[in-house]
Structure formats: structure tokens, C-alpha cells
Amino acid sequence: xxxxxxxxxxxxxxxxxxxxxxxxxxxxxxxxxxxxxxxxxxxxxxxxxxxxxxxxxxxxxxxxxxxxxxxxxxxxxxxxxxxxxxxxxxxxxxxxxxxxxxxxxxxxxxxxxxxxxxxxxxxxxxxxxxxxxxxx
Numbered sequence: 753x754x755x756x757x758x759x760x761x762x763x764x765x766x767x768x769x770x771x772x773x774x775x776x777x778x779x780x781x782x783x784x785x786x787x788x789x790x791x792x793x794x795x796x797x798x799x800x801x802x803x804x805x806x807x808x809x810x811x812x813x814x815x816x817x818x819x820x821x822x823x824x825x826x827x828x829x830x831x832x833x834x835x836x837x838x839x840x841x842x843x844x845x846x847x848x849x850x851x852x853x854x855x856x857x858x859x860x861x862x863x864x865x866x867x868x869x870x871x872x873x874x875x876x877x878x879x880x881x882x883x884x885x886x887x888x
Contacts, residue, residue, distance in 0.1 A: 790881040794857035796838055798869035799825065801862060813847040825849050825860035830881065837880040 801810040801819045811819050815832040824836055824843035834845045836859060849858050859879060863869040 789883050792857050792879050793876060794859050794879045796859045796877050797874050798861045798863045798872040800866050800869050815846045817846050819862060823847055823862040827858060828854040831884050833884040835882040838877050
């Protein structure tokens with residue numbers, strides 16, 4: 753029953769994001785229980801979904817999803833849907849880094865607060881990466 757309620761709330765948030773408080777509209781909790789495929793050292797920053805930091809439509813990720821908490825912009829060598837754990841927080845790769853950072857070990861965490869993103873700054877962390885399998 754709880755899963756059905758959560759799904760309904762998430763659907764409402766997708767189509768009517770201003771109708772519910774942000775606390776309810778958070779991304780579902782993810783766990784990192786599966787085996788970690790790779791641990792890398794990476795430079796991590798934060799970004800806001802605004803035009804001067806994103807492409808034409810800042811509310812849609814490179815993978816075509818609507819922006820939400822728990823999304824990270826990742827290098828292009830990491831498939832959409834892969835999970836990364838940064839400082840005990842799990843993010844889903846659904847966006848791409850800007851072109852000059854797509855080849856390296858760079859990650860950008862989506863934050864709705866400009867102040868929080870600026871305060872986060874640029875940091876180097878050990879990042880745990882869990883790849884998704886791509887169906888071909």
C-alpha cells in the first residue's frame with residue numbers, strides 16, 4: 753500500500769510540482785546494496801536547473817527526464833541510470849556534464865538552491881560507481 757501511495761505522490765509531483773511541498777516530492781530513497789563496480793577519485797560540483805547552467809530546457813535532463821532531487825550530471829562514459837555514491841549520498845546519472853568535462857572523472861550534483869550549490873563549491877571525493885547494464 754505504501755508503494756502505491758508513493759507512486760501516486762511521485763506522479764502528482766511530476767505533473768503538478770507546485771501543488772505539493774518539496775519535502776513530499778523528493779526522489780525515492782536508493783540504497784547501494786549491489787556490488788560496487790568501481791571506486792574512482794573525482795571532482796564534484798553542484799548545479800542549478802537554470803538556463804545559464806544548462807541547455808535550452810533546464811527542467812529536462814539529457815536523458816529526457818524531468819529534474820528532481822537525487823540526479824547527477826555524469827561523464828559520458830557512464831550510462832544513464834547508473835548510480836554514484838558521493839559522501840554517503842546516492843545519485844542517479846540522468847544528466848551529462850558540459851562538453852569540456854565529459855571525458856574525465858567529473859560529477860555535478862543537481863541542487864534547487866543556488867546558495868547551497870555555491871556553498872558546495874568544487875571538491876574532490878572518492879566516488880563509488882554502480883553501472884547499469886545497457887540492453888542492445
